[in-house]
Amino acid sequence: MDKTAFLTDDLHKRKSNNQYRILKEMTKIHGIEVQCEGRTLVNFCSNNYLGLADHPVLKEKAIEAIQEYGVGAAASRYVCGNFSYHSEVEEKIAQLTGFEAALLFNTGYQGNLTIASALLNRHSVIFIDKSCHNSLVNGAKLTGAKIVRYPHSDYGYLERSLEKFGDVRKMIMTESLFSMDGDIADLDRLIHLSEAQGALLYVDDAHTVGVMGERGMGLCAGKEGVDLALGTFGKGAGVFGAYVACSQKMRDYLVQFCPGVIYSTALPPALIGAIDAALDIIPTMTNEREALFENAEMLKETLQLMDCTVGPTNSHIIPIILGSEAKALMLESWLWQHGILAPAIRPPTVPPNQARVRLSLSTSHNQGHIQRLINALQSFKS
Numbered sequence: 456m457d458k459t460a461f462l463t464d465d466l467h468k469r470k471s472n473n474q475y476r477i478l479k480e481m482t483k484i485h486g487i488e489v490q491c492e493g494r495t496l497v498n499f500c501s502n503n504y505l506g507l508a509d510h511p512v513l514k515e516k517a518i519e520a521i522q523e524y525g526v527g528a529a530a531s532r533y534v535c536g537n538f539s540y541h542s543e544v545e546e547k548i549a550q551l552t553g554f555e556a557a558l559l560f561n562t563g564y565q566g567n568l569t570i571a572s573a574l575l576n577r578h579s580v581i582f583i584d585k586s587c588h589n590s591l592v593n594g595a596k597l598t599g600a601k602i603v604r605y606p607h608s609d610y611g612y613l614e615r616s617l618e619k620f621g622d623v624r625k626m627i628m629t630e631s632l633f634s635m636d637g638d639i640a641d642l643d644r645l646i647h648l649s650e651a652q653g654a655l656l657y658v659d660d661a662h663t664v665g666v667m668g669e670r671g672m673g674l675c676a677g678k679e680g681v682d683l684a685l686g687t688f689g690k691g692a693g694v695f696g697a698y699v700a701c702s703q704k705m706r707d708y709l710v711q712f713c714p715g716v717i718y719s720t721a722l723p724p725a726l727i728g729a730i731d732a733a734l735d736i737i738p739t740m741t742n743e744r745e746a747l748f749e750n751a752e753m754l755k756e757t758l759q760l761m762d763c764t765v766g767p768t769n770s771h772i773i774p775i776i777l778g779s780e781a782k783a784l785m786l787e788s789w790l791w792q793h794g795i796l797a798p799a800i801r802p803p804t805v806p807p808n809q810a811r812v813r814l815s816l817s818t819s820h821n822q823g824h825i826q827r828l829i830n831a832l833q834s835f836k837s
């Protein structure tokens with residue numbers, strides 16, 4: 456009996472459905488330009504929104520931390536992996552986001568996967584926006600709670616669903632900026648609902664840290680009423696790692712009960728050094744953020760004039776929705792041939808018939824880069 460026959464079958468199916476995922480190898484050239492399979496491309500799919508990933512100060516702080524503490528934290532924070540630099544950076548995050556406290560996670564995925572399960576159980580109910588990231592969906596499943604997936608940003612539906620459940624522990628889960636459409640949740644409305652209905656509010660700020668909100672620290676920064684604000688350092692901050700900002704009591708609770716904190720090695724010194732530097736720089740980048748959103752608005756308007764369907768975006772993430780997978784793949788490869796790196800995103804990552812090419816802008820794009828993208832799109836259209 457061939458115990459790996461399913462591997463062959465499933466891989467074959469993926470290939471024949473044209474859904475086979477390939478890990479393309481990139482060589483960094485400088486900033487926003489990459490080399491891939493011998494071609495130089497302008498990168499329109501990076502989450503390095505502020506260009507901090509190769510910022511000299513971040514590199515320097517990472518190297519300093521390695522020299523001083525070595526490369527690994529050597530244990531979980533419970534055992535002997537908790538150093539003063541972990542707590543210091545958490546205090547800085549709390550201060551900058553305006554929350555009482557913050558707790559580090561190794562990745563946003565790990566935080567999303569394990570935070571809710573520390574707080575809920577099979578008697579609870581979790582209400583999650585249908586467009587939420589895979590990590591939130593899997594985190595919801597791990598709680599064992601009943602899951603209500605509400606239609607994207609349909610707060611009327613959410614309110615009616617919340618009212619149906621009486622005195623049980625409830626949680627609302629959403630992204631602040633939805634990563635596939637680039638649109639923004641109505642946090643004030645969600646805060647109101649969460650208070651009126653006695654539901655915890657969990658907001659994933661992955662795509663706004665560095666780019667939006669007070670001091671550039673995400674849309675949850677300064678938002679009283681958000682119980683758990685998850686941010687990542689792997690995107691706008693250009694590093695790696697994540698945090699949840701919350702009350703001191705919530706942090707105490709997670710330290711006791713969250714498996715992602717208890718059973719995983721602490722973030723290594725180099726990353727903490729780089730994160731610390733990013734946290735000093737992000738609040739100072741107001742002008743860069745303004746320029747980023749001016750570029751995004753300009754690009755969106757240009758695309759609309761070209762009759763591209765960009766959806767409800769109001770951010771630096773701009774999808775071009777093509778519908779069929781074949782069309783999205785055609786545009787991806789056309790852009791590639793014209794020196795632009797931007798991937799087709801297909802079901803199941805997005806709903807059926809909503810295949811798209813997703814563009815994300817960075818402060819490292821100049822007018823020349825953007826014009827090159829527009830020219831390539833224009834020639835595709837004609």
Ligand SMILES: *Cc1c(COP(=O)(O)O)cnc(C)c1O
Pocket residue numbers: 561562563564565567588590630634659661662687688689696697
């Ligand atoms: C990328 C992403 C994550 C995962 O964060 P990592 O730190 O990369 O693991 C979580 N949520 C959303 C919405 C994301 O886009």
